[in-house]
Amino acid sequence: MTDVLSEHFKEQAAEALGNATIQESLDRLVNFRQGRVDAIAEYGQERWDALSQSAREIKRETLEHLDYYLDELSRNVERAGGHVFFARDAAEANEYVAKVAADNGVKTVIKSKSMVSEEMGIADVLEAMGIEPVETDLGEYIIQLAREAPYHIIAPALHKSKEEVSELFERILGTPAESDITALAGVARKVLREKFLEADMGMTGANFGVAETGTIVMVTNEGNGRMCSSLPRVHVATMGMERVIPRLRDVATYLPLLTRSATGQRISSYVSFVTGPRRSGEEDGPQEFHLVILDNGRSRMLADPELREALYCIRCGACLNACPVYGKVGGHAYGWVYPGPIGAVVTPSLVGVPKAKDLPFASTLCGACRDVCPLKIDIPRMLLKLRSDAVEGPPETRVPRSVESLMMRAWRKTVAGPRLFTLAGKVTSAAQWPLSRQGVLRWLPPPLSGWTRTRDFPRAAMRPFRARWRKDGGSRGG
Numbered sequence: 001m002t003d004v005l006s007e008h009f010k011e012q013a014a015e016a017l018g019n020a021t022i023q024e025s026l027d028r029l030v031n032f033r034q035g036r037v038d039a040i041a042e043y044g045q046e047r048w049d050a051l052s053q054s055a056r057e058i059k060r061e062t063l064e065h066l067d068y069y070l071d072e073l074s075r076n077v078e079r080a081g082g083h084v085f086f087a088r089d090a091a092e093a094n095e096y097v098a099k100v101a102a103d104n105g106v107k108t109v110i111k112s113k114s115m116v117s118e119e120m121g122i123a124d125v126l127e128a129m130g131i132e133p134v135e136t137d138l139g140e141y142i143i144q145l146a147r148e149a150p151y152h153i154i155a156p157a158l159h160k161s162k163e164e165v166s167e168l169f170e171r172i173l174g175t176p177a178e179s180d181i182t183a184l185a186g187v188a189r190k191v192l193r194e195k196f197l198e199a200d201m202g203m204t205g206a207n208f209g210v211a212e213t214g215t216i217v218m219v220t221n222e223g224n225g226r227m228c229s230s231l232p233r234v235h236v237a238t239m240g241m242e243r244v245i246p247r248l249r250d251v252a253t254y255l256p257l258l259t260r261s262a263t264g265q266r267i268s269s270y271v272s273f274v275t276g277p278r279r280s281g282e283e284d285g286p287q288e289f290h291l292v293i294l295d296n297g298r299s300r301m302l303a304d305p306e307l308r309e310a311l312y313c314i315r316c317g318a319c320l321n322a323c324p325v326y327g328k329v330g331g332h333a334y335g336w337v338y339p340g341p342i343g344a345v346v347t348p349s350l351v352g353v354p355k356a357k358d359l360p361f362a363s364t365l366c367g368a369c370r371d372v373c374p375l376k377i378d379i380p381r382m383l384l385k386l387r388s389d390a391v392e393g394p395p396e397t398r399v400p401r402s403v404e405s406l407m408m409r410a411w412r413k414t415v416a417g418p419r420l421f422t423l424a425g426k427v428t429s430a431a432q433w434p435l436s437r438q439g440v441l442r443w444l445p446p447p448l449s450g451w452t453r454t455r456d457f458p459r460a461a462m463r464p465f466r467a468r469w470r471k472d473g474g475s476r477g478g
């Protein structure tokens with residue numbers, strides 16, 4: 001599984017906040033936001049809400065009978081001539097893919113963007129076997145060359161400027177410096193064309209797995225998904241187990257929600273439907289088709305009535321674009337494959353709260369993520385649940401008590417009775433004197449210093465409210 005660096009969220013966020021290039025890149029999120037707003041306006045809010053509601057209903061029904069639909073999907077893939085492997089975790093999934101590659105004497109694997117294969121960390125496994133894995137989505141290719149993790153669910157190289165990409169291509173591919181984006185894409189296209197032709201195996205994700213027909217559906221804008229699934233001899237698709245949908249007609253519900261929420265497009269440039277390997281008489285397509293269905297902690301989420309809703313996610317990325325925290329700290333701060341508000345729910349759920357204890361707290365709980373989500377997933381509610389688990393949940397999910405939680409306990413005791421509360425007010429008024437300037441505190445000593453590192457703290461009132469109430473408002477009987 002890809003390394004989890006979420007424990008370092010605070011340091012990574014601080015680094016991003018101080019990085020001017022990253023802050024400039026994050027300003028581009030405004031284009032996604034506007035695209036989504038325009039696309040929904042064009043579709044009609046009422047129709048959109050009705051579509052969202054149907055999509056929620058389908059997900060609810062599917063997850064309630066997930067075993068049934070996964071079984072149906074598996075039977076239909078096999079009926080079409082494909083192989084299905086249910087992987088309990090990333091290690092099992094990697095082992096299976098590695099065996100398929102070894103059995104077929106694979107030297108080069110071309111990959112289309114897939115968050116599940118990122119989650120598995122399959123590229124490292126293939127490399128260790130001496131097999132060359134090549135990302136073929138332009139954004140993914142750029143970050144593969146830079147040996148970085150994706151930055152955004154739908155725009156993996158959002159944080160890279162064209163100058164940085166040019167420098168990267170110059171350094172690694174030996175191409176001349178180039179400042180034109182189309183020309184840079186041309187450089188990548190030229191290199192990738194060769195890889196498409198020489199690869200023996202293609203790996204793709206699956207936006208949806210249709211139980212009724214055993215079809216996987218891939219939504220892409222560059223056409224690379226269709227090349228990865230049709231050119232090489234072997235095609236391996238990976239999907240999270242929640243990606244199954246019951247019927248082919250359900251694609252018509254999810255597709256407009258996905259593309260309009262993600263980029264504001266009515267439909268993406270390519271929507272590919274793959275059902276099994278090439279059949280006799282067909283001109284193209286792989287000779288072998290494998291579908292790897294990954295659990296990796298999803299069963300745990302499914303069993304938790306408060307977190308199950310996170311499995312409704314269709315990975316459109318709209319919640320990232322709307323989130324004020326993601327908009328300042330960017331994708332790498334989250335330290336794993338899934339960034340932003342949905343990542344703050346999915347990561348602790350999949351890798352364990354102790355490894356990602358800060359993520360549920362990386363939110364203002366403003367609700368913007370829930371408002372833009374096409375599935376109306378209640379992310380803030382789940383973040384609160386994870387916060388509560390982190391502080392007072394079962395011992396296996398609880399994180400060690402921090403100074404902050406001890407202070408919260410002290411605060412609870414203080415406000416529980418008038419005497420202690422009045423005394424605390426007096427002590428605070430006296431203690432803040434040396435630190436206060438023009439009605440604010442610019443600096444607080446540790447362990448409170450985090451509050452004032454990037455903002456001022458309002459000074460406590462010199463005359464407490466209760467004293468004023470007694471003297472003024474209270475005496476008028478109001």
Ligand code: SF4
Nearest residue numbers: 313314316317319373
């Ligand atoms: S949680 Fe909702 S908005 Fe965020 S990626 Fe998933 S479907 Fe899109």
